[in-house]
Every structure is written in C-alpha cells, then in structure tokens.
Amino acid sequence: MGFKAAKADPCLYIKGSGNSKVLLLVFVDDLCVICKEEGEIEQTIKDLHKEFKLRYLGKIKNYLGVEVEHLPGGGYKLSQKAKIEQLVQRYKMEGCKPVKALMELSYQKGGDAESPEFSEEIYRSLIGSLQYLGNWGRSDILAATGLLSRHVEKPTRRHWQASKRILRYLKGSRDWHLTIKPENGLKLTAYVDVDWAPDITTRQSISGHVICLGGVVIGWRSIRQKYMFLSLTEYRALSLLCSELTWYKQLVSDMGVEVQGPIVVNEDNEACITMVKSQRART
Structure with missing residues (x-):
C-alpha cells in the first residue's frame, strides 16, 4: 500500500506528502487514518478492506476510551468523561462525595505497617485503570497514581482508601478536557x-x-x-x-x-x- 513505518514510532505508518500525506496509527486492532484530503482517507480505507476484515466507524468520535469532539474552525476537544463514569460505577462509588485534592497531605508520612492488608487483585485492577486515564489525558493524576502503584504487590486498606480518593477527585472533575488547537x-x-x-x-x-x-x-x-x-x-x-x-x-x-x-x-x-x-x- 506504500506505507512506511515512522522512525520514532513503529506503530505509525506514513505515505505521500503535502496535503495528500496519510498517517495510519495502529494500536493492536484499532486503526486511525489521518489526512487533510477526504478522498485519500476513503481510498486508504478501501485498500485496507482488500487486505483485512475491518469495520469503518466514520469520523473519529472515540479512540481507545478518549472521546474526540471536533471544534468549529479546527481543533479537537479530548475527554475521558465516559471512561471515568464507567470506573465510578464499577467500584460502586456513584454516591461518593467528590474531593478537590488528589491525596491527603499526611499520606507520605507513613502508616502502612498499622493498616490491614487488602485484596491485591482489586487494588491492582483499579490502579491499572487510573494509570490508563493518566497516560491518555488526565496528566493531573499521574503523580498520585505513580505513588500508589508501588504497592500493587502488597496493598493495605490505607492504599485502597487513597486510590478511592482519586476516584472521588475524578468524579468531581469528569468534565475536564484537553483542547488540541x-x-x-x-x-x-x-x-x-x-x-x-x-x-x-x-x-x-x-x-x-x-x-x-x-x-x-x-x-x-x-x-x-x-x-x-x-x-x-x-x-x-x-x-x-x-x-x-x-x-x-x-x-x-x-x-x-x-x-x-x-x-x-x-x-x-x-x-x-x-x-x-x-x-x-x-x-
């Protein structure tokens, strides 16, 4: 098809030049085709159909859990509101009270030894979900989740309470978004x-x-x-x-x-x- 892998990222494929340059971003089985010319996008999708069985979802609205809103005059607004709401529901925290601070000031002063152990499976699952949000748009929670991720092997109830506090913070800020313009x-x-x-x-x-x-x-x-x-x-x-x-x-x-x-x-x-x-x- 004429695509070549980018030097910086082997999952980004490029062909053409100028306004006809096509970018093909691959993440496992999710593809995103980018080009200034609509005709080039349609042709690329037709060529992909000849090689692979795929489903065309139209103009991008959601990619890997990130909601994409097209702004008038160009640019995009990226949000993870739906992903956050799903996470809040999964851990049955719909009725929790939102907080404005990610962590309590006393957290890094210690106290893990006195706290009872908590389920490693549940804790690891939540931390993984929080890190996904942080890596894909919510950079404001990345430092806090990094601290908590150090305890995925032997978590305590204190760590669990701290991770749930991040969920409470996210619930209160679920409408926040990243503007790309x-x-x-x-x-x-x-x-x-x-x-x-x-x-x-x-x-x-x-x-x-x-x-x-x-x-x-x-x-x-x-x-x-x-x-x-x-x-x-x-x-x-x-x-x-x-x-x-x-x-x-x-x-x-x-x-x-x-x-x-x-x-x-x-x-x-x-x-x-x-x-x-x-x-x-x-x-």
Whole structure:
C-alpha cells in the first residue's frame, strides 16, 4: 500500500506528502487514518478492506476510551468523561462525595505497617485503570497514581482508601478536557521540575515534565528517580527531558511538521541552569 513505518514510532505508518500525506496509527486492532484530503482517507480505507476484515466507524468520535469532539474552525476537544463514569460505577462509588485534592497531605508520612492488608487483585485492577486515564489525558493524576502503584504487590486498606480518593477527585472533575488547537506557531516547549526526596522511606526524588507543541500539551511524565542525590536531582530530570525531546522532535518530523526555532526548556533551579551553561556540562 506504500506505507512506511515512522522512525520514532513503529506503530505509525506514513505515505505521500503535502496535503495528500496519510498517517495510519495502529494500536493492536484499532486503526486511525489521518489526512487533510477526504478522498485519500476513503481510498486508504478501501485498500485496507482488500487486505483485512475491518469495520469503518466514520469520523473519529472515540479512540481507545478518549472521546474526540471536533471544534468549529479546527481543533479537537479530548475527554475521558465516559471512561471515568464507567470506573465510578464499577467500584460502586456513584454516591461518593467528590474531593478537590488528589491525596491527603499526611499520606507520605507513613502508616502502612498499622493498616490491614487488602485484596491485591482489586487494588491492582483499579490502579491499572487510573494509570490508563493518566497516560491518555488526565496528566493531573499521574503523580498520585505513580505513588500508589508501588504497592500493587502488597496493598493495605490505607492504599485502597487513597486510590478511592482519586476516584472521588475524578468524579468531581469528569468534565475536564484537553483542547488540541495550536495557536502560537508549531514550536516545541517544555517544563520540568522535581519534588526533592518526598518519600520518607527511600528519600528518592520524583521528576515531572510537560511537553507542548504550539502551546498545546502533547506529552507528560512523572517518574521516581532511581537513585538518591543531594544536589543533582534537577539536572537528572532535565537530562531525562532532553532525551525525550529528541524523540518528540523526530515524531513530529515524521508527520511532516517542521519544528520552528530552538526548543525552549523551562527550569527554575538556579544551580541546574548554571551547570547547564558551564563547560563541564557540555562535555
């Protein structure tokens, strides 16, 4: 059919150029065909029909649990409201009281040893569902679910209560959405920060970053650093972000998007910024 796998992502296939460029995104048995020309989309679907048995669902409205609303004048609104409501029903929390804070301030002070054990199967299932939401649109819950995911092997009732609190938070914010409508030119920008040694047991720091294209959030990550450092945590987080930015730059390049100007990375730690500017950091 003339498609070639993208360099950045082997599940993204590309053919053509200009307005006739077709992007074919494959996720297991779910396909998404993208092109500016409607005729090219129809032809691609006909060609796929010749090779595979498939069902055409029309203009995209839902993809992998993410509801897609087409905005007037271009752009999209991505929501996971239906997915959240299904999750609330599954765990019988329709009548719960919503909360505005994801976690209680006292959670990281400990107390796991005094809490009775809880079902690993139920807990693991909920955490997996929460991580799916966080990875596909609700970046605001990613750090909290990351903390709770460390206990999927031996959860306690305390961990279960903390995970249900995230559900209560999601119930109260289920109408939140992500708007995809670049307005500031197609420039890549990024923001990075670190929560230094919040875990009283390991004292490992947590890195977090957000990546934007044209002012629109396209990527995010929250991850615990593998080792404990006294002064290099911010620099390690910046290093990780820059590594990921090379992948994002390649991805948008594969899709035919030319990144405008240098990539601006926003970092608020003066020692880290000084180290980046130094000759030692560059070598």
